[in-house]
Amino acid sequence: xxxxxxxxxxxxxxxxxxxxxxxxxxxxxxxxxxxxxxxxxxxxxxxxxxxxxxxxxxxxxxxxxxxxxxxxxxxxxxxxxxxxxxxxxxxxxxxxxxxxxxxxxxxxxxxxxxxxxx
Amino acid sequence: xxxxxxxxxxxxxxxxxxxxxxxxxxxxxxxxxxxxxxxxxxxxxxxxxxxxxxxxxxxxxxxxxxxxxxxxxxxxxxxxxxxxxxxxxxxxxxxxxxxxxxxxxxx
Numbered sequence: 001x002x003x004x005x006x007x008x009x010x011x012x013x014x015x016x017x018x019x020x021x022x023x024x025x026x027x028x029x030x031x032x033x034x035x036x037x038x039x040x041x042x043x044x045x046x047x048x049x050x051x052x053x054x055x056x057x058x059x060x061x062x063x064x065x066x067x068x069x070x071x072x073x074x075x076x077x078x079x080x081x082x083x084x085x086x087x088x089x090x091x092x093x094x095x096x097x098x099x100x101x102x103x104x105x106x107x108x109x110x111x112x113x114x115x116x117x118x
Numbered sequence: 119x120x121x122x123x124x125x126x127x128x129x130x131x132x133x134x135x136x137x138x139x140x141x142x143x144x145x146x147x148x149x150x151x152x153x154x155x156x157x158x159x160x161x162x163x164x165x166x167x168x169x170x171x172x173x174x175x176x177x178x179x180x181x182x183x184x185x186x187x188x189x190x191x192x193x194x195x196x197x198x199x200x201x202x203x204x205x206x207x208x209x210x211x212x213x214x215x216x217x218x219x220x221x222x223x224x225x
Contacts, residue, residue, distance in 0.1 A: 035212065047154075047205055049214040060212035065121055097159060103209030104152040104158065106173065108161035 002026035004036075004097050004109035011115045018084040018114060022097030026107075029075050031055055035100035036080040038071065040093040040110075048093075052100055053080055085118045120144050122206055122217035130223040141189040141206030150210040153177050153182055153191045156219075157202045165222040166191065167209065198224050 004024040013019060014071045020038070037052040051071040056098055061069045070083040084091060092115050098105035121144040122164055128184045131137045141151065149169035153161040166182035169189060179194040180188040201224045 039216075046203075047156075047207075047216040049207070049216060052212070052214065057213045060214075061214055102167075103150065103166060103211065103214050104167040104207075105154070105162070106164045106167075108163075111161055 002099050002107040004099060006095055006109045006112035008112045008114055010113070012087060013116060013118055014088050014116055015086055018057065018082075018087050018091065018116075019099075020082045020084075020095055020112065020114075022076050022080040022082075022109060024097070024099070024109075027099060028078070029053070029055055029073050029080065033083070033101060036073065037098050037100040037105060038082045039082075039096045039098060039105065040091075041096070042090075042093040050084075050095075051082060052103075054100075081115050089116050092116045098108060119144050119207055119213060120147070120215050122208060122215050123179055123202075124217035124220050126141050126205055126220060127218070128221040128223065130225050132225045133196060133198055133206050135196050136192065137196055137222065138190050138192045139204055139222070141217050143185075143187045143208065147208050147211075148152070149185050151182070151184070152207045152209045153180075154205045154207065155200075155202045156205065162205065165204075169185075172222070192223075196224065200224065 008020040035054040038050040053071045094111040099107040123142045131135040156162040181192045
């Protein structure tokens with residue numbers, strides 16, 4: 001059974017770096033074809049894909065945020081990570097991680113709310 | 119960058135009706151489209167992948183179609199529990215862009 005759970009700071013100040021962790025079970029990020037993606041959703045708005053990391057270490061970022069995003073993984077501990085630099089209020093959202101197979105998100109975490117506020 | 123445009127933005131349908139919503143890609147994506155359902159307070163759920171393949175456990179009243187730039191999600195005999203937002207998404211190739219969503223309300 002595949003499960004994912006996001007964790008993060010809850011609230012952080014503008015210009016700081018957001019660090020999120022996705023802890024998962026039921027699959028390995030060292031298995032061919034597996035990936036973990038990050039998606040966010042501001043309250044009352046739509047979904048925005050942020051970044052993906054694959055079993056082979058390849059990463060892909062949303063071009064609109066590319067320079068601010070870093071995605072990484074710890075295969076041994078079944079975790080994936082997302083860092084977003086220089087946050088501002090527009091980064092306030094629920095952040096999801098999702099198991100990714102050929103670009104489709106078939107298992108999602110419950111999401112973690114992040115508020116950027118001074 | 120690719121843009122996924124969904125229409126209509128919202129629709130109100132009676133139980134038992136058939137509904138079709140649309141997703142248009144700004145460039146040819148082949149059949150690399152997925153559809154998701156999101157209910158209030160919940161994470162999205164995968165319904166359809168590669169345009170027309172129903173994901174495990176999805177009721178057969180959900181049908182996806184299309185190729186290239188124009189795609190549809192049809193729900194036959196809509197049920198009350200189908201009230202939700204529906205999102206299309208380009209899959210397989212980056213960027214994995216979402217559409218802006220269609221809100222389905224049940225009268």
